[in-house]
Amino acid sequence: MTHRSERLLGVSALARVEGEGAMRVTVRDGRVEDVRLSIYEPPRFFEAFLRGRAWTEPPDITARICGICPVAYQLTACAAIEDACGVAVHREEPGIAALRRLLYCGEWIESHTLHVYLLHAPDFLGLPDALTLARTERATVERGLRLKKAGNDLLETLGGRAIHPVNVRLGGFHRLPTGAELARLERQLTQARRDAEEALEWVGGFDFPELEIEHALLALSEPDRYAIDTGTPLAEPGGAFPVRDFERHVTEHQVAHSTALQADLDGRRHLCGPLARWNLNHRRLPAAVQAAAAGAGLGGRCTNPFRSIVVRAAEVLWAVDESLRIIADYRPPSRPHLEVPPRAGIGYAATEAPRGTLYHRYELDAEGGVRSAVIVPPTAQNQRAVESDLRDFVQARLDLDDAELTRQCEQAIRNYDPCISCAAHFLDLTVDRG
């Protein structure tokens, strides 16, 4: 408790896919009265200007929603439009589907490692950034950068470049990787596996603030493997539902304090992303990854949002292993892509972006013109859960001074999302003494 009757913690910026945001916490008479996560990034209107574009265009265009997870946007757009056009790449060309999964693994390795090493770990070490950490622990930071680079090299080889890859198209790819390229990746990923194991061990040893929170959960799920590029939405509570019913379960609302829409799951606030995936799907991880995660302190169920960094590190290890498995099993498809001729219809798809479930819906006319587009990103879904976590978190720490409390709130926000995280560095504190 402080001597003030009212405190206003102002956090002036968080990013989503659409960038910048802020947090305000109002405390009155020792109770957290209100927590608001505002996203004030200028709206970029993707859903509006996708109308009238050709059905072939959303994969390249929606990539530009987020520079940190462009592959998630590209592959979800492809899957939704292929659904509208009646093309099932998984059934017709499993080799193409395998390469897509490999590409997505590259993004998981790159994006998660960026988050673990450059955005989140410095919080646990009490440092402003990873560059400061490098002054005393250069080898640790170099290990992280090497691992991140392995993900980026995978993206560059399969996608042409790491940010906004050019090689993805409806039906598959413009060109297939060569055997020599895959062999080079395999060597690099074999090295990366050691780095990923050490990274998991490293973050498992951090001190985790105590916070146990139950939210409703949402993640894609598959019976026999860890779901990323395909799967069925699985809600807890509620169970599985077909992706075409996504908007019936996950509904978006607009609030006055945010330009990003806020979504809920069957009327309840919910969480998607690493913790949701861990709790719903960790049994689908290979035994070796489960054992390494257990060694890093991840039990059967994880409800401490601060441990999301451990889940991310475990998922990096998994993605490296999965990449090696895909390359080992790879049989080149007969063609780089299937034709996806347009037809009138509506297509739906969801995939697991590193930050959580990403959903797209497109309505096409008979010539392939996009009549409407709906995109529900993970950050919109997680916003209410973040607000709720912060409320409990601040309530338990009212004895801290404003600077320390703000720092810890930033860290709590960075549990969720690389996009929010980067802008959460904007945190400023304003104190309103009522």
Add this chain to the structure above:
Amino acid sequence: MTTSTPVTAPRPEPDAGHRAPRLAVWKFSSCDGCQLTLLDAEDELLPLAGRVEIAYFLEASRHQEPGPYDLSLVEGSIATPEDEERIRRVRADSRYLVVIGACATAGGIQALRNLADVKEYARTVYARPDYIRTLDRSRPVSDYVPVDFELRGCPIDKGQLLEVVCAFLAGRRPDIPDQSVCFACKARGTVCVTTAHGIPCLGPVTHAGCGAICPAYGRGCYGCFGPVTGARTDALLPLLRRDGLGEREIVRFYRTFNAEAPAFAAAARRAGGQDEAGERDRAGERDRAGEEDSASEHEESEGEGGAA
């Protein structure tokens, strides 16, 4: 538009004595991809951090130093009233201001709103458009303040970014050649996708810098680096038509990631799209007159043909 604009900005003098140059990275309306390019320079990041003081770079550090800064990198377009004010402050605080990426140099993908009714866009995306504060247009930084250098790309190229940063820190002009993607294809030894396969490609009118990735992967360039100086879009038009693009597809080709870069905007207008309604009218007239070489591709006023 040239790659660099003349250096006309006021420059606060650096502090006396020897100290590391101070670098700042700013975000406006964008996807973060261009500033992420700096963090993606895995091999160069730590050496660079040893040479400069990273005074303000929110994606990398919560540590923030007030200005003045020796070099500011600016990502994103100017799209809100607050942006207009903030970019002026950044300019005043920066000795050199370098804008990075299609958003900052040409308004970016979000400049597609410039051709539309933003209120209608807001109604499409938001149940309560009245909560949304935005400018009608998304504009490049150079519309508001003088900039010292413009680096192209959506996203920018890592090698070019490092060259620009090193050049400004060393006090020399960056070595960023003003050539088309075609030069890069030749240098790379890539067979021309248009000549060999009849694939529509904006390479001849697009600024090099990416390393000609798309043709190397068997697709045509879609212009993400924006126009090269002196882009001869007229000369390219017959080739795009020959390779199967109708007027509306050509318009969309130019109106994507660099829609408001003057050479691409002009090319889109000449190809037939003053505005969407005018575009439809003209396409309709041409179809009726039967002049068009590939009228069947766009005779339906609602129809959108396939892009490359």
